[in-house]
Amino acid sequence: MKHLKQISWDISKKSNPQNKCCYNGKKRTDKYSEPDNIDSILEKIYKSGIEAVYFLGGNPLISKNMSYVLSEFKKQGIVTNLVTNGTKLTIDVFEKLKDSGLNELCVNFDGIEENSISIHRKDKYRLIINNLKNIREKFGERYFLNNAMDKPQISISHTITNQNVDSFLHFARRLYQIGARSINLGFIFNDGNKKKKNKSFNFCCRKKENILLSLEKAFEILSAEYKDMIFNIELRPVYIKYLNMKYGDNFRYKTSYTKCMAHQDFLYLEANGDIHPCNVYSMSGIINFDLDRYMNLELNIKDVNCLSEALSHPRFELFHNMYEDAKHVDATNQTFVPIIICNNCFVKEDCEPCPFQFYAREHYLECEIAFEYYIDLYDKIRDKIIVIPEDSVYILDLQFSRIESKTVDEAVKKSGAIDLIGSVDWKTFQRILSLQKKGLINLE
Numbered sequence: 001m002k003h004l005k006q007i008s009w010d011i012s013k014k015s016n017p018q019n020k021c022c023y024n025g026k027k028r029t030d031k032y033s034e035p036d037n038i039d040s041i042l043e044k045i046y047k048s049g050i051e052a053v054y055f056l057g058g059n060p061l062i063s064k065n066m067s068y069v070l071s072e073f074k075k076q077g078i079v080t081n082l083v084t085n086g087t088k089l090t091i092d093v094f095e096k097l098k099d100s101g102l103n104e105l106c107v108n109f110d111g112i113e114e115n116s117i118s119i120h121r122k123d124k125y126r127l128i129i130n131n132l133k134n135i136r137e138k139f140g141e142r143y144f145l146n147n148a149m150d151k152p153q154i155s156i157s158h159t160i161t162n163q164n165v166d167s168f169l170h171f172a173r174r175l176y177q178i179g180a181r182s183i184n185l186g187f188i189f190n191d192g193n194k195k196k197k198n199k200s201f202n203f204c205c206r207k208k209e210n211i212l213l214s215l216e217k218a219f220e221i222l223s224a225e226y227k228d229m230i231f232n233i234e235l236r237p238v239y240i241k242y243l244n245m246k247y248g249d250n251f252r253y254k255t256s257y258t259k260c261m262a263h264q265d266f267l268y269l270e271a272n273g274d275i276h277p278c279n280v281y282s283m284s285g286i287i288n289f290d291l292d293r294y295m296n297l298e299l300n301i302k303d304v305n306c307l308s309e310a311l312s313h314p315r316f317e318l319f320h321n322m323y324e325d326a327k328h329v330d331a332t333n334q335t336f337v338p339i340i341i342c343n344n345c346f347v348k349e350d351c352e353p354c355p356f357q358f359y360a361r362e363h364y365l366e367c368e369i370a371f372e373y374y375i376d377l378y379d380k381i382r383d384k385i386i387v388i389p390e391d392s393v394y395i396l397d398l399q400f401s402r403i404e405s406k407t408v409d410e411a412v413k414k415s416g417a418i419d420l421i422g423s424v425d426w427k428t429f430q431r432i433l434s435l436q437k438k439g440l441i442n443l444e
């Protein structure tokens with residue numbers, strides 16, 4: 001039987017507009033009831049040897065089973081992570097979560113901010129901020145720190161949209177003052193995730209460009225002001241590397257976002273017990289996905305003895321076949337522009353764009369921005385002389401110290417550079433720049 005290590009579980013009945021597993025999407029609005037056979041579900045989870053559970057759902061804190069489930073998982077040594085909108089996160093609730101053994105708590109602002117136009121959203125923002133402030137005052141800053149020893153470690157997640165991007169700087173500063181040191185950023189590049197008649201992923205490229213530009217301005221300031229604030233950003237890895245190169249090491253990507261989780265030791269469990277490889281089936285605008293055939297292959301936790309059994313179910317088989325076909329269609333037709341870029345991308349081992357969602361050039365705008373920057377930088381330094389201080393030779397990595405080149409261009413060529421939009425071997429180029437950053441070589 002295939003091994004299953006982690007699951008996402010919508011344990012509460014309300015649906016949630018944002019999904020942690022992967023890309024932004026809107027779930028169907030079905031109302032789920034809470035499972036009443038909770039012990040039998042837990043048993044099936046234990047039998048599968050699962051190591052980590054991510055609680056999503058509308059708001060897991062409204063689930064009557066939450067504390068019990070967390071305590072049971074703690075006894076089994078299962079790591080838990082819970083996403084909540086923070087409205088119910090009073091001091092008492094936090095204390096309960098802490099005592100139940102929760103490992104990570106992510107408070108999701110879901111695009112709301114202080115300057116929200118609607119009173120309701122403004123009030124919700126204030127309520128969440130106050131809840132966080134109260135926790136900070138009562139328990140101190142230690143739960144907010146990166147790599148905190150005390151659990152649950154608290155992080156913040158925020159959805160950037162066209163409407164709120166300009167207030168992101170203010171938002172991040174405000175959260176920093178409260179004690180937050182880790183912000184997860186998701187994106188909605190179309191107008192407020194409104195359903196459109198055509199494909200919902202069909203956002204405007206110009207809008208995406210503007211959002212990224214505004215955000216970068218905020219990053220530039222924030223990375224200089226707050227060296228200890230980490231931004232986990234749901235954008236492609238090459239763009240995050242570009243941010244690191246320009247502004248410092250505050251920026252991270254999560255492979256749980258950039259790599260297909262459905263191909264790993266993962267599955268997604270709905271509150272009604274239905275099992276899926278991931279939540280992509282619920283998003284609108286997906287392509288190369290036969291939704292009817294998929295939904296007809298019903299699969300519920302009550303039909304399996306242990307959760308791992310689901311991995312061999314026909315629903316999963318169909319899903320994986322559709323995935324392979326979707327990749328194949330794009331590659332053979334060569335219409336999938338990003339595949340051409342991706343084949344040469346130096347972070348491709350950490351990146352696997354979803355063939356059901358990412359099919360048009362504008363979806364890869366951030367990769368193009370990053371590449372453009374690299375090429376420009378490379379052009380500026382390609383003729384510079386590399387000076388390796390003699391006493392540093394042993395610190396340099398072997399491959400590079402063997403290159404013995406006078407110019408960056410020569411080093412790139414000698415290292416077996418592949419030709420990519422202007423002869424750049426990205427790995428060598430990155431190495432040269434990082435050695436320069438560390439002060440191990442000079443580019444005169």
Ligand code: SF4
Binds near residue numbers: 022261263278352
């Ligand atoms: S198929 Fe893979 S990449 Fe696409 S949404 Fe699901 S987990 Fe993410």
Ligand code: SF4
Binds near residue numbers: 352364
């Ligand atoms: S170019 Fe492709 S592999 Fe590289 S970061 Fe972008 S999507 Fe990922």
